[in-house]
Amino acid sequence: MTDVTKILDGLNEQQREAVVAPAGPLLITAGAGSGKTTVLTRRIAWLIEASGISPHRIIAVTFTNKAAREMKSRVEGLLGRSSAPYQIATFHGFSNRFLRIHHEAAGLPRDFTILDQDDQKSFINRLIKDNQLNVRNKTPREIQSYINSKKEQQLRAAQASGDSDFRSQIMGPIYELYERECNIRGLVDFAEILLRTVEVMQRNQLVRNEMHERYHHILVDEFQDTNAIQIEWLKLFGSHLNYVTAVGDEDQSIYGWRGAVAKNMLSFGSIFPNTRLVRLEKNYRSTQTILSAANSVISRNRDRFEKNLWTDREGGDPISYYSAYDYRDESQFVARKIRALYAAGMPYSNMSILYRTHAQSNIFENTLSSYKIPFRIYGGVRFFSRMEIKNSLAYLRLMVDPDNNPAFQRIINEPPRGIGEITQRRVIECAQREDVSFMQAARMIVQDESEQMRIRKPLKDFVGLIDGMESDCSELTLSRIIAHVNVHSGLRAYYLSKDTEIDKPRVENLDELINAGENFIRTNMDDTTSNEVVSDGREAITPFLDSVTLDAGDTFDEAPDTLSLMTLHQAKGLEFPVVFLVGMDEKLLPHANSMTFGTPSQINSQIEEERRLCYVGMTRAQDQLYLTRASFRLSFGVLNSYRPSRFLNEIPIEYLQKAIFESDIEQSSSDTPALTFGSEEELENLPGKLVRHNKFGEGTVIDAKAEHSCTIIRINFEDVGEKQIVMEHASLEFVGN
DNA sequence: AAAGGATGAATTTTT
DNA sequence: TTCATCCTTT
Numbered sequence: 001m002t003d004v005t006k007i008l009d010g011l012n013e014q015q016r017e018a019v020v021a022p023a024g025p026l027l028i029t030a031g032a033g034s035g036k037t038t039v040l041t042r043r044i045a046w047l048i049e050a051s052g053i054s055p056h057r058i059i060a061v062t063f064t065n066k067a068a069r070e071m072k073s074r075v076e077g078l079l080g081r082s083s084a085p086y087q088i089a090t091f092h093g094f095s096n097r098f099l100r101i102h103h104e105a106a107g108l109p110r111d112f113t114i115l116d117q118d119d120q121k122s123f124i125n126r127l128i129k130d131n132q133l134n135v136r137n138k139t140p141r142e143i144q145s146y147i148n149s150k151k152e153q154q155l156r157a158a159q160a161s162g163d164s165d166f167r168s169q170i171m172g173p174i175y176e177l178y179e180r181e182c183n184i185r186g187l188v189d190f191a192e193i194l195l196r197t198v199e200v201m202q203r204n205q206l207v208r209n210e211m212h213e214r215y216h217h218i219l220v221d222e223f224q225d226t227n228a229i230q231i232e233w234l235k236l237f238g239s240h241l242n243y244v245t246a247v248g249d250e251d252q253s254i255y256g257w258r259g260a261v262a263k264n265m266l267s268f269g270s271i272f273p274n275t276r277l278v279r280l281e282k283n284y285r286s287t288q289t290i291l292s293a294a295n296s297v298i299s300r301n302r303d304r305f306e307k308n309l310w311t312d313r314e315g316g317d318p319i320s321y322y323s324a325y326d327y328r329d330e331s332q333f334v335a336r337k338i339r340a341l342y343a344a345g346m347p348y349s350n351m352s353i354l355y356r357t358h359a360q361s362n363i364f365e366n367t368l369s370s371y372k373i374p375f376r377i378y379g380g381v382r383f384f385s386r387m388e389i390k391n392s393l394a395y396l397r398l399m400v401d402p403d404n405n406p407a408f409q410r411i412i413n414e415p416p417r418g419i420g421e422i423t424q425r426r427v428i429e430c431a432q433r434e435d436v437s438f439m440q441a442a443r444m445i446v447q448d449e450s451e452q453m454r455i456r457k458p459l460k461d462f463v464g465l466i467d468g469m470e471s472d473c474s475e476l477t478l479s480r481i482i483a484h485v486n487v488h489s490g491l492r493a494y495y496l497s498k499d500t501e502i503d504k505p506r507v508e509n510l511d512e513l514i515n516a517g518e519n520f521i522r523t524n525m526d527d528t529t530s531n532e533v534v535s536d537g538r539e540a541i542t543p544f545l546d547s548v549t550l551d552a553g554d555t556f557d558e559a560p561d562t563l564s565l566m567t568l569h570q571a572k573g574l575e576f577p578v579v580f581l582v583g584m585d586e587k588l589l590p591h592a593n594s595m596t597f598g599t600p601s602q603i604n605s606q607i608e609e610e611r612r613l614c615y616v617g618m619t620r621a622q623d624q625l626y627l628t629r630a631s632f633r634l635s636f637g638v639l640n641s642y643r644p645s646r647f648l649n650e651i652p653i654e655y656l657q658k659a660i661f662e663s664d665i666e667q668s669s670s671d672t673p674a675l676t677f678g679s680e681e682e683l684e685n686l687p688g689k690l691v692r693h694n695k696f697g698e699g700t701v702i703d704a705k706a707e708h709s710c711t712i713i714r715i716n717f718e719d720v721g722e723k724q725i726v727m728e729h730a731s732l733e734f735v736g737n
Numbered sequence: 738a739a740a741g742g743a744t745g746a747a748t749t750t751t752t
Numbered sequence: 753t754t755c756a757t758c759c760t761t762t
Contacts, residue, residue: 063751063752064751064752065752090752091752092752093752116752117751117752190751190752191752193752194752254750255750255751257749257750257751258750258751258752356749356750357748357749357750358748358749358750359748359749362753413738416738416739418738418739419738420738420739421738422738423738549752550752551752567749567750568750569749569750569751570750570751591749591750592749593748593749593750594749609750613750634753635748635753636747636748636753636754637753637754638753
């Protein structure tokens with residue numbers, strides 16, 4: 001045994017109490033920056049090293065893969081890499097492994113396919129089209145979220161369609177069909193992974209006993225984000241001994257829209273009797289100024305525990321506030337500040353730009369590149385959700401699971417091989433008639449002499465292609481298989497031949513996928529499972545596809561010194577010396593959707609969630625926090641006006657300082673379009689003029705004024721009435737006086 | 738059957 | 753604005 005006291009080094013009293021608490025239910029409320037991951041990882045180390053718990057009796061569950069990776073590497077830092085067999089995984093990752101092992105008990109084929117969000121949506125779309133369902137005005141998206149939310153409440157289609165609410169009237173039958181089709185095809189969506197796991201644990205005593213014997217200690221990160229099914233999951237895996245540790249902060253609960261129940265923090269004690277409660281209230285991250293401002297904002301929420309988060313980092317720089325004229329102005333302010341900070345010695349990697357929605361990243365992308373600032377956007381269109389990658393993966397899928405219909409449909413004519421709509425219809429009809437998979441139907445049509453050659457020939461080639469790839473790959477490693485598939489599927493040549501700006505990176509991405517495959521093998525070499533995985537690459541395909549759908553995977557391309565851009569949701573758990581929280585406007589933060597749908601009390605709790613989002617953003621900052629907003633923003637190509645976020649008013653004025661540009665020299669060199677109406681003379685001439693706008697039609701100018709480098713013009717349109725427009729951004733045509 | 742143009746719709750957050 | 757789908761032409 002190593003020196004156990006090392007595990008407690010540098011911890012404060014509460015942290016220590018949490019780490020060494022005896023086995024039994026333990027709830028840790030951990031304010032922002034209070035060292036929650038430290039406590040969790042040290043507790044794992046403590047259980048193993050001091051309490052002598054066998055590592056393989058421990059499960060730690062997180063929500064994101066990022067958090068799981070982080071925790072894993074920190075535990076390894078404490079214990080060394082050798083003592084591997086503790087499980088640190090996401091709810092979904094762990095449950096997926098569980099289902100693969102117990103697929104028979106779960107009633108699933110061994111090679112069941114995980115549908116990610118996109119797959120699920122297009123599958124629903126297909127069902128609607130193929131069966132000509134009447135969906136009224138429901139979008140696939142609504143149907144999708146209906147199904148998922150029912151599953152998260154452990155409601156199967158049969159139970160849900162008994163519900164009398166009007167949503168179930170319309171969508172219940174679709175849920176039923178969806179459920180049936182998924183079962184036939186061995187398709188499992190994200191919600192299903194958890195629901196299926198819970199059902200197996202509830203019904204199968206053998207499996208339950210096995211799990212209870214195997215796993216004793218469960219630790220849960222971000223407990224405030226648990227939803228109903230995850231609580232059930234926790235009960236099933238943890239309540240035999242009640243050795244459950246949960247860490248959370250209800251002020252950082254930002255997944256209510258996904259069914260998270262922050263109140264689970266309150267009910268923990270009633271689920272697991274005799275819970276010990278430890279509060280971590282010392283913040284190690286931010287200055288007093290930042291912390292006080294954030295506390296002041298979050299204290300407006302009614303639905304929370306009062307808490308006393310403190311720091312010994314007294315004082316600190318005031319929070320800078322910049323109210324920009326428009327979105328360009330805002331992005332330029334941020335870019336300049338970043339450039340100035342960098343020039344003063346602050347590495348880019350110490351700074352980040354946080355925003356509410358992905359859509360906001362665009363402007364910053366453009367401005368930052370024109371300022372030559374290296375940056376990296378988290379999320380956005382993720383690598384594995386790119387079309388070409390999904391296509392290549394579909395070939396892989398078809399090799400191990402030829403009956404996979406979504407994969408079949410995805411690539412049947414990708415690249416184009418003369419199998420158009422008509423041929424595909426024949427396949428689908430045949431599959432439905434004979435009750436077989438699309439691939440089997442294709443084989444039948446190939447054999448069918450009464451069928452037209454025009455239809456049989458291309459199908460024959462396709463079937464031969466897949467069969468050929470399967471046998472070609474028997475001796476190859478995973479990455480070689482991917483390379484082989486990219487070439488022989490014709491995808492690579494196809495994108496290469498198109499030779500357009502959009503398709504050029506697709507070839508690179510396909511090649512990058514080979515590396516991703518190699519990477520996957522390497523990082524999973526150390527894992528318990530993987531020796532046989534390396535020798536036959538085909539065995540690695542399913543685990544690889546799983547990891548690809550379950551893990552968004554933005555781990556690669558670690559550039560040395562880059563600025564980070566991400567949404568507030570993605571920022572949770574991270575910290576940066578300098579944070580730019582942009583888009584501090586009503587309709588953005590709080591987001592418009594949070595205030596427009598639902599009953600007044602729903603709206604209130606939605607706004608509270610937005611406030612928590614704001615709180616999360618502010619508390620990411622260690623030393624400096626910048627808040628920016630803009631009066632005019634472009635959406636849909638139309639300029640809308642915005643008012644300052646209400647959350648700004650909730651920050652005591654003494655913590656704020658108005659920020660200004662260091663220099664405005666470059667302002668004039670920016671690429672303003674041809675129309676520039678800066679001079680007073682021109683402004684005076686504008687009123688009364690007739691103009692035509694490409695969206696609003698014709699109208700008369702009421703007045704015009706110059707502000708910053710732009711011109712605001714008020715126009716009375718014949719069709720839509722009065723509008724304010726920034727002349728430089730709109731395409732206005734002058735048609736007379 | 739495929740490609741290219743026209744028309745219409747949509748933007749919150751994620752495992 | 754951009755993306756997807758539909759409809760036309762080849």
